[in-house]
Amino acid sequence: MAEGLRERKKRRTRQYISDVATGLFVERGFDAVTVAEVAEAADVSVNTVYNYFPAKEDLFLDRSSGVVDRLARWVRGRDEGEPAARAVLRELRGEVEAVSPRVGLFSGYAAFMRVVEQAPALRSRLWAIGQEVQANLEAALREETGAGDGDPLPQLMAGQIGWAHSTVMAVIGREMAKGRNPREVSREALDLLDDIEDLLSEKVLNYAVRGAA
Amino acid sequence: MAEGLRERKKRRTRQYISDVATGLFVERGFDAVTVAEVAEAADVSVNTVYNYFPAKEDLFLDRSSGVVDRLARWVRGRDEGEPAARAVLRELRGEVEAVSPRVGLFSGYAAFMRVVEQAPALRSRLWAIGQEVQANLEAALREETGAGDGDPLPQLMAGQIGWAHSTVMAVIGREMAKGRNPREVSREALDLLDDIEDLLSEKVLNYAVRGAA
DNA sequence: CACAATTTTGCAATGACCCCAAGTTTTCAG
DNA sequence: CTGAAAACTTGGGGTCATTGCAAAATTGTG
Secondary structure, X not given: OOOOHHHHHHHHHHHHHHHHHHHHHHHHOOOOOXXXXXXXXXXXXXXXXXXXXXXXXXXXXXXXXXXXXXXXXXXXXXXXXXXXXXXXXXXXXXXXXXXXXXXXXXXXXXXXXXXXXXXXXXXXXXXXXXXXXXXXXXXXXXXXXXXXXXXXXXXXXXXXXXXXXXXXHHHHHHHHHOOOOHHHHHHHHHHHHHHHHHHEOHHHHOOOOOOOO | OOOOHHHHHHHHHXXXXXXXXXXXXXXXXXXXXXXXXXXXXXXOOHHHHXXXXXXXXXHHOOOOOOOOOXXXXXXXXXXXOOOHHHHHHHHHHHHHHOOOHHHOOXXXXXXXXXXXXXXXXXXXXXXXXXXXXXXXXXXXXXXXXXXXXOOOHHHHHHHHHXXXXXXXXXXXXXXXXXXXXXXXXXXXXXXXXXXXXXHEOHHHHOOOOOOOO
């Protein structure tokens, strides 16, 4: 049974603080809520808040939700004979088609995105997370293709794939923030995905085929 | 006649504060220098500093240096029969070939980039400026092509072109920060530009030709 | 030179975030 | 079950960016 009570309690406390904070932010906006208020509402000290979250932004954008390695995971899990970009597009299309909350396609996402849109600090943080996603993708591509350190291709490919991904996510976020219907946004995102695939060159779309020299 | 002394003095003061601040940042790092120290070194009050610069980061990254509309300008000034992306690549290649300080190819840029690299706030700010550059480019593309509001192409094209530009600038910055020789970095950047052009699809490379339907 | 528009400055707050030392709680060996 | 070690929480006390306000100093004009 190993790590029991302590770990469980920590996880619960962390989650609780984050939930309370999210509620306040959605209700009154990111800047209008102070960390002290979050602490009070969650019935802990300010120090405890900082004990769990390195910065105020982390109360809202919890990086631990397995988003940072999404693209890398999709690439590593691509089918035999499938190139990296195709795999990412396929997985992304799948999520969008399924109107999955993992890509923001659920009604509650509107409130979430509105908070982000009005807080520069959160937008900036979202970008930083995107950078991490891309760095992980680049690492995955290097491993998968066995590219040397001097090879600039993994970086460029990760840039193109990361761009496609973040562009789709940005549009979904923007439209959802307007209060649009998830299904409608899903349909538009699928069209956008087609447009994007059309824009990517064959070089990009055929890079890192699983099972090549 | 016209705005004389007052305006001149303001411009000079602003420049002086920025210079003093830059010097301190390069010498000791962005985070290690407080705004109060900058104020004291420039012999003005802290309030005066904030009177000229909205935030500490602006002391180092002065957005007014005409970078925000660089891509839009290049596109608007493209040759007859030339597509937007080609124009940007041509102009950028020109700057890089000329080892121009406008793209960071001068020895002093190393110190500058090192300050940026160690300060997340500055990196984040640089990204925000990049967003502005891209937004201006998108606007230019919309005007030049007369695309409707519902057309997603200008956004996507601006994304691709902006990506190419920022990728090159990022590599130049990274290499210069290592203390590399500007001419060497210029050569590498030219190779990178070739790689990037190879990666862009014909659709991107032929978008917004000056003088089309 | 005197007056009005601007700028600069001092003073006081707010709020994020950090450090430390003093409790508290949980774990675990004995 | 018990006492000490390990891990958490908290209160108190800073530093620093950023802002609001009103008094004081400057500058352009008539």
